[in-house]
Amino acid sequence: MASSFLRVSLLFISLYTADGFMEYILVRCDFNSSDLNDIEFIYSVYYNKMEYARFSSSLGKYVGYNEIGVKQAAVWNSDPSILTGMRAQKGTYCKPTIDYYYQAVLPKSAEPYVRLSSTEPSGGKHPAMLVCSVYDFYPKQIRVKWTRDGQEVTSDVTSTDELADGDWYYQIHSYLEYTPRSGEKISCMVEHASLKAPLITDWDPSMPESERNKIAI
Template structure:
């Protein structure tokens, strides 16, 4: 079955469920909406420093497991999960088997899409699979296939069939449904085992879900021909959701024309940079306002002339990070079914 990643059979999971129930005094995870996601990325050719094949697993945005073709072994990022030694060995085997299937699928897409998009040497195949348990106990989920950063095929859970995400993928999707008959199995997994696994994993990573890390803030600037660009760099915060905005004279919000994206850090925290262009005005003041769940009150960091110009190394480092994230397929489109 294609979607068996980081999964435990009911029989295998029972001893651990009982152990956790006895130690925590509960038999179910607290109510609320939860999401279990798997992100798979495969690149067409080896690239120094970047694994050719990666699987990353998340619960409610918290990365708890990964596998890549350099290490050839499933790794967990929550200490309690490391107790599941037999389970991790089984997941390593599944990940290796899945790699073979995904290479076939990538080759299939390349055979069609390279004719219409040029024949570049480097291509990226991405697959996102998720199941969702809503607060009212209803179940949802989605699956998306992307090629070179653009969504090509999505899974229609209600019709139990894959559908094209763009016009040129109509014929491709028809052939995909005939060649890869995984729709029914994936729907069953999405609505059953995936939810069971989610509930199991949640008991292990509740501490991670509840942790909060205060954001750090740096206010910088760079000069332009007509004025100045102010940059508010917020980093090292957790969880992911954050609000960052520039305020003029303590009351007027300045809207940025540049789309700001929240990016992950290697240590599991996040960063974001919000930039606005301003025209120097005598007596005007500017400040960056940051609101995050770890803060009792929003942070207000004023811009001062002695902050100097923007450190070019920060810009270069941010650009390199963004390129790497795109190559690894971390940035993926999400569509709920």
């Protein structure tokens, strides 16, 4: 997978009281690769949603963010055994977890499926607009383009960003404003790491919407 900012987080609820006050710890590993030099271990301590102290492997010590946090960080930093244990977490906790993700999760891919539909353009200079909606693909990187009679269309095309579904999958929507011509062939072409060849879906204005969706899938 191309280098990118990734994160593995683990939340520990350590203390709460009946009147709603809560202290909790958030442990996370930020990484661009499985190399130790590209990993940062961060241990944050919160009280009522406010982070008041943090250990970062890039600093190798605790830092406080308010009066109580500064005092507590000084106590932790004065104990060599605590600092030794925290400094080791990048290798003992983050590295095995990240290695697992690179082996079992990140190299995987999911093929997209496509739906073509038409909609009324709002204030555009053309009388028609097509929408190419691409769903449930992973990883995020994807290319969606339009062709007219086999030639790529570059004008009057807009697109959303890749939108995260929150379940590792993504979706994207591309829009083409155009003036229909008799006998033309308009297609949406999708290129993605999960596909051995580009996925091409042809627009057929005479076909019912339900049938177009079946062919696109």
